[in-house]
Amino acid sequence: MKNHLVAHILNRVADYMELAGDEFRTKAYRRAARTVEFLNEDIEEVAARGRLQELPGIGRNIAGKIEEILSTGSLQLLERLSEEYPVDLDSLLSVEGVGPRTVKLLYEELGIKTLADLEEQARRHRIRRLRGMGEKREAMILRNIELARSRISRRPLAYVVPLASRIKAGLLELEGVQRVEVAGSIRRGRETVGDIDILVTATDPEAVMDHFTSMDEVEEVVVRGPRKSTVRLREGLDCDLRVFDDEVFGSALLYFTGSWEFNVELRRRAISSSMKLSEYGLFRGDERVAGRTEAGVLEALGLSYIEPELRENRGEVEAAARDELPELVTPLDIRGDLHMHSLFSDGIDSMEQMAEYASVLGREYIAITDHARYIDDPDAYFRAAERIEEIDVLAGVEVSILHDGNLEVPDGALKNFDLVIASIHDPGNLTERLLAAMDHDPVSIIGHPTGRVLGSPEPVVDIERVIEGAAEAGVALEVNSNPLRIDLRDTHVKMAVDMGCKIAINSDAHSRGALENISWGVITARRGWAEAGDVLNTMGLRGFMKWLRR
DNA sequence: GCCGTTTTCGGCCCGACTGTTTTCAGTCG
Structure with missing residues (x-):
């Protein structure tokens, strides 16, 4: 699957087009790159069928470019462009306030190619002499180089939401503030967030700005205007605030929720x-x-x-x-949680404590699924699950998938558990192992299917084959709600839903508090167009048991 | 470079803010 490579090269061409000032070719290449990136099938197969030009934003010219990339692995146009401007585009553009036009100017006038070049020329006060530059911009560039070097680009949604909520609460306390809404990628529920966007309607915008720019959380005020301000927070990310009149709040919220596309x-x-x-x-x-x-x-x-x-x-x-949008699954639809750990393995709370808090959260039933290798006395495990009264508890198990596709516990022993989740916990040969695991009769759910962890390199999995296999085997794929996993991710959920594969939104909690994480999984499933009917644990216990035994 | 029941040529989203301008370009979202 070369979709990622093709999208990357097209995006890179767009960067150079932008640098050259060709606004509309830039847009054309970006759009084509995006189409390829989010294509739900192998671009090579589309090309083989001669259907490239039917894709949005791809015409005769770019179709030819894509074919060149697919057959040679590179693109002559891009080689030419990068010889013409041999600059480290990624680094230079990552400096806030430096855009493509500035990169071009810096290269042509001062031969700046890298972040180090830029820093040196700024320190020697060469930047301020350029047309359109000045002392302030030079100083700003110098400041932002440091920032670009240390910048963690995006953070997990779950880490940013509490911070955004705190800022929102502070704004709501101000007099004359009518509405406060967190917009942007937080409101869209993206798995990672780059900055916080907040919208306010208020009778006294000036007072709102005063408060906003002097909050405890603020490290530095980047921009301050009468209706729009940006601050850099101590946590290292930016927060934008815009003030609007009440009668345009809807269009403003729509606009600042985005996405851009x-x-x-x-x-x-x-x-x-x-x-x-x-x-x-x-x-x-x-x-x-x-x-x-x-x-x-x-x-x-x-x-x-x-x-x-x-x-x-x-x-x-x-x-x-066409009025054909799905009716998305909501948190209230979730009736069970099918993946969690207790003191029997690596959890830090007892089965009783897990059950108790799950009940507080409104779950009707749960499955305790401790790691198979820890359960040395299955009878004690079953008895402990049975003793719990306030909520229905299934005695499940999470079993690791070995390198040869076998499970760490024989199928015979697994049959004693109410529910079996099979997961991979070490790298290598993921696709084949996952497909092999689905063939084991006792397995009902594949846990965190791709094994990815946010911030680490993405494991290689042929997700299309995995989903196809799961749909065929009647095995559900998990949407693991651990905020650092989110696995399946949104686009994979969409693929699963389209292919008729059931998903299970689970907390994979190792403590009581982590049971609440299931909300991140619900958001992810919603982003994947999932309806309640696509989700296994929206069923009541009886329905679920029936599904298990089918 | 792409696209079309207002177009096969002439469009391509739009506004806030900053810094360097003396009327606007660049960047960002």
Whole structure:
């Protein structure tokens, strides 16, 4: 599967086009790159069928480029461009305030190719002499080089949400503040977050800005205007705040929730019906036809309401136009939690404590699934599960998949457990091992299927084959809700849903508190277009037991 | 470079803020 390579090369071409100032070719290549990146099939197969030009944003020219990449592994155009501008684009562009036009200027005037070159020339005060530059920009570049070097780019959603909520709560306490909403990728539920976007309506914007720029959490004020400010937080990420009037809050929220590509698509739609969409509303001529609510704006564009988690321009706008959006699974649909650990293995709470808190969270039943190798006295394990009264408890097990595709415990012994989750806990040959595990009769769920951990290199798995195999074997794939796993991820959930493969949204909790993590899995499933019917643990216990025994 | 029931040519999302300008380009979201 070369989709990633193709997308990477097309994106790189776009970088150079942007540097050269060719705004529209830049857009064309970016769009094509995106199409390939999010394509739910192998680009090589599409090419083999001669169907490249049917993909959105790919015409005769780029189709040819893609074929060249597929057959040679590289692209002559890109080699030419990178010889023309032999600069370390990634590093230079990562400096806040330095864009492609500045990179071009820096290279042509001062021969700057790397971050180190940039730093040296800035220290020698050569930057300030360039056209359009000055002392302030030079100083800013110097400051932001440091930042670019130390910058952790994106953080797990679960780490950022509490911080955003704290800021929101502080704003809500201010007098004259009417509404506060966290927008951006947090509201869309993306697995990682780059910055925090907050929208406010208030009678006194100035007072809001005063508070915002002087909060305890603020390290530095980056930008401060009357209606828009940006601060750098002590935690190392930026937070944007915008103030709007109440009557345009819907269009503003829509706009600042994004994604960028989603917004472009909406504006395109507005234009095609002779309207104009901005954060200040949907206009026909000078008349504002909508803006107070998101639903109102979408309706005026001929679209049904699109949940924030879906707003990625991956087909949801077209589906909304046809009124064919899925009815997404919600946290309230979750009735059981099928993957958690207790003191019997590496959990830190007892079965009773886990059960008790699960019950507090409203679960109707749970499966305790301690690691097989820890359970040396199965009878004691079963008895402990049976003793619990306040909630139905299944005595399950999580069993590791070995390198030869066998399980660490013989099938015969697994048959005694109510539920068997098979998972991989060490690298190597993942696809074949997963497919082999599904053939073992007692296995009902594959746990954290790709084994990825956010921030570490992505393991190599042929996810399409895995999902296909699971659908065929009648085995469910887990959406592991551990905020550092989120595995399956959103696009994989979509693939599973499309292929009729059941998913199970589980906490994989190793402590009581971690049972709450299931909400991150629900968000991920929603981003994957999952309805309640696609999710195993939205069934009641009797329905679930029936599914197990089928 | 792509795309089309308003176009096969002429469009391509739009606004806030900053710094360096003396009317605007660049960057960001």
